[in-house]
Amino acid sequence: MQTSPAITTDLIADSVTEELNPAIAHSNTHSPAQSHPAHAEHPDLRRFGLLVFLFSEGMLFVGLFVAYLTFRSVATSWPPEGTPKLEVLLPAVNTVILVSSSFVIHQADIAIKKDNIKAVRWWFAATFIMGAVFLAGQIYEYQHLEFGLTTNLFASTFYVLTGFHGFHVFVGLMIIASVGLRSLKPGAFLEGKHYGIEAASIYWHFVDVIWVVLFLMLYIL
Amino acid sequence: MTQTQIQPISAASNQNPSEHPERHWRDYFTFCVDHKVIGIQYLVTTFFFYLVGGVLASIVRGELATPDQDLLPPGVYNQMFTMHGTIMIFLWIVPAVTGGFGNYLIPLMIGARDMAFPKLNAIAFWLIIPGALMLMGSFFVGSSESGWTAYPPLSLITEFKVGQALWIFSIIVLGTSSILAAVNFVVTIWAMRMPGMGLFQMPLFCWSMLATSCLVIVATPVLAGAMTLLAFDLLAGTSFFNPTGGGNPVVYQHLFWFYSHPAVYVMILPVFGMISEILPVHSRKPIFGYKAIAYSSMFICVLGLVVWAHHMFTSGTPDWLRVFFMIATLLIAVPTGIKVFSWVATIWGGKLRLNSAMLFALGFVSMFVVGGLSGVTLASVPIDIHVHDTYYVVAHFHYVLFGGSVFGIYAGFYHWYPKIVGRMLNEFWGKVHFVLTFVGFNLCFFPMHILGLQGMPRRVAQYDPQFATINQICSFGAFILAISTFPFLFNAVWCWFKGEKAIANPWHALTLEWTTASPPIVENWENEPELLTDPYDYGMGHTYDQQGHVILANAS
Numbered sequence: 001m002q003t004s005p006a007i008t009t010d011l012i013a014d015s016v017t018e019e020l021n022p023a024i025a026h027s028n029t030h031s032p033a034q035s036h037p038a039h040a041e042h043p044d045l046r047r048f049g050l051l052v053f054l055f056s057e058g059m060l061f062v063g064l065f066v067a068y069l070t071f072r073s074v075a076t077s078w079p080p081e082g083t084p085k086l087e088v089l090l091p092a093v094n095t096v097i098l099v100s101s102s103f104v105i106h107q108a109d110i111a112i113k114k115d116n117i118k119a120v121r122w123w124f125a126a127t128f129i130m131g132a133v134f135l136a137g138q139i140y141e142y143q144h145l146e147f148g149l150t151t152n153l154f155a156s157t158f159y160v161l162t163g164f165h166g167f168h169v170f171v172g173l174m175i176i177a178s179v180g181l182r183s184l185k186p187g188a189f190l191e192g193k194h195y196g197i198e199a200a201s202i203y204w205h206f207v208d209v210i211w212v213v214l215f216l217m218l219y220i221l
Numbered sequence: 222m223t224q225t226q227i228q229p230i231s232a233a234s235n236q237n238p239s240e241h242p243e244r245h246w247r248d249y250f251t252f253c254v255d256h257k258v259i260g261i262q263y264l265v266t267t268f269f270f271y272l273v274g275g276v277l278a279s280i281v282r283g284e285l286a287t288p289d290q291d292l293l294p295p296g297v298y299n300q301m302f303t304m305h306g307t308i309m310i311f312l313w314i315v316p317a318v319t320g321g322f323g324n325y326l327i328p329l330m331i332g333a334r335d336m337a338f339p340k341l342n343a344i345a346f347w348l349i350i351p352g353a354l355m356l357m358g359s360f361f362v363g364s365s366e367s368g369w370t371a372y373p374p375l376s377l378i379t380e381f382k383v384g385q386a387l388w389i390f391s392i393i394v395l396g397t398s399s400i401l402a403a404v405n406f407v408v409t410i411w412a413m414r415m416p417g418m419g420l421f422q423m424p425l426f427c428w429s430m431l432a433t434s435c436l437v438i439v440a441t442p443v444l445a446g447a448m449t450l451l452a453f454d455l456l457a458g459t460s461f462f463n464p465t466g467g468g469n470p471v472v473y474q475h476l477f478w479f480y481s482h483p484a485v486y487v488m489i490l491p492v493f494g495m496i497s498e499i500l501p502v503h504s505r506k507p508i509f510g511y512k513a514i515a516y517s518s519m520f521i522c523v524l525g526l527v528v529w530a531h532h533m534f535t536s537g538t539p540d541w542l543r544v545f546f547m548i549a550t551l552l553i554a555v556p557t558g559i560k561v562f563s564w565v566a567t568i569w570g571g572k573l574r575l576n577s578a579m580l581f582a583l584g585f586v587s588m589f590v591v592g593g594l595s596g597v598t599l600a601s602v603p604i605d606i607h608v609h610d611t612y613y614v615v616a617h618f619h620y621v622l623f624g625g626s627v628f629g630i631y632a633g634f635y636h637w638y639p640k641i642v643g644r645m646l647n648e649f650w651g652k653v654h655f656v657l658t659f660v661g662f663n664l665c666f667f668p669m670h671i672l673g674l675q676g677m678p679r680r681v682a683q684y685d686p687q688f689a690t691i692n693q694i695c696s697f698g699a700f701i702l703a704i705s706t707f708p709f710l711f712n713a714v715w716c717w718f719k720g721e722k723a724i725a726n727p728w729h730a731l732t733l734e735w736t737t738a739s740p741p742i743v744e745n746w747e748n749e750p751e752l753l754t755d756p757y758d759y760g761m762g763h764t765y766d767q768q769g770h771v772i773l774a775n776a777s
Contacts, residue, residue, distance in 0.1 A: 042413055045337045049408045056400050056438040063443035063476055067450065067461070070472050080467065149459060153467045156459040160450065 079154035084146040101130035115191040254339035260325025270312035277305040282699035290683040298682040299366035306369030318491040329734035332415030348398035355391035373462035403437035429494030432522035444480030478529035492629030503579040504571030510563040517556035550600035577651025581632035588624025613673025644720030657705035664698025726769025
């Protein structure tokens, strides 16, 4: 609920004095006439919250990665004999696209800090297209693989890990699209008010980092 | 010596109640974002599931009253103990101590108006409902019968695939709720403390909730990963954990216990915090070793993440790994012991008030020590191999989860009920409740140590007749325990409407939640709360006015 900033600063100053010397603090108790509760507004904690949440989300992938590495280290041969070889070229190109998109969306973050909402829209559109190309490439790869979900343990882990990540890319695209659409509304994001853009960008970096680990683990290692 | 009269902060709220938005009873059934409403929603909802889980436990003990399998078909018996365990953990203790007491108390204790993300808070609570509906719904299609651990391949070869799948999805939903709540707690405790309250001026409950939330954030997603893979195995025919398809069931056990061992600390750490609040108030002494208790919470949080494989000493775990996990597990007894010693030193020589809250708190300390000691014996590899999957283990974890967590929750109920409801509980019935619970609990679970050492396996409906007498004692205790909930329930419901009105600070406690009215007004305080003392400055000559507000004794 609302508060008048004057009261807020007043109260903070008050508590500080009081901490130093309780006796002084109570010489100026607030007037009983002040009936509506005053609220100290707290700083924007959404970025902090998002980072904590993404850390947790990262642990989900860490769990799956460790499971994959364990399956792999326990197996007598990996991938199990008879598994068709994975094509590396397409995913490598895909990796380059996704990693570059992280730099692209970062430009949006820089642009909004200069209050350039027009540039934000273009950078977001570019990121969206790059992410969509990545997903399309992933679907293309799925269609041309010679093994299915239940072929063997390697195939299952491959599909579940990439699928799980792909789902995160999809969620990222939805976030980028909705923030992008909201940016069309004048004044939705300003120099000092751009959490949505920042959040989309942080999430997208997260999805990227996960993919790099995944790519190295599944295709290169 | 001079005394400074402190203006009671909530005095104005009594003068002009009409100027404040009042809580309507409908708010408690809607998507309300007030942390106090959400806390009550959690507590009432989870207590309902406690009763459901208790009915299941009574049925299980009914079956075990005789050596023959006569009350239930074996499959149904398996469903009963599976659902009992799952409900008690995921729908009672975890949400009650974190979501319930955490939500209600944390903002009040740190002088905040609400949690950092009130909407997220409400979402976390309302996720409990679909999770619970799925779990309860699975009763009607044949629920999971693979125990609360759902080890594959047992969980994969079930005849009730739908029930097992519902169980998995329910755990994922409840886990998500738990993670969202934990994110909220970490941010709130870290960044929303009132000006002047440093980390070491926080009440110890805040420290324990911080440690708990860190554990949830690190460990719960791993469980969600395990559950996802298990769901694929069950429904899509993959074989991550199915040995017949080349999978590895032990990987599931590692992932599962990486969450489920820390989950034990998720269930007990907030209770440690509550006990650290209750003991000093009713002993009228400062807490002994504030920093030791605060640090030991964080130490348990870190160490609790690297002990999980002690549940798997018999799962073909290599010797060197068993030794590592044995030592790590034994080490956990150190921070826990520090806490117990601090509590004992706190009550030592204090002016004890033996009211219901204090009785349950003292009951907690003594019962938890029994559970802790049996835990130390179980940590030792040779003993664990001998008693693995016997009633010794059942005795151990009921001593920590019931003798520990549930006793602590009851202590918390009695201690904070006047604040939450604004009325006092009846002390006589509170004591009746305590005596019945204490006697029933020990009758029910202590003999199980002996059963386990004699070799009675857990999770069986039918057992060797030589165990019959001890089992009858256990079942008798279980029924006393079941009956013990009635005085509590009637007391809580009756006093909600008819109890004696509570003043702001009936226990003369010094933490911030007692500086506002009982129940607290919407937005918690009339004006910004004031930090007059450290949270445990008892026995320093402070006096209290009619509403229980502290009047500082200034040594001059």
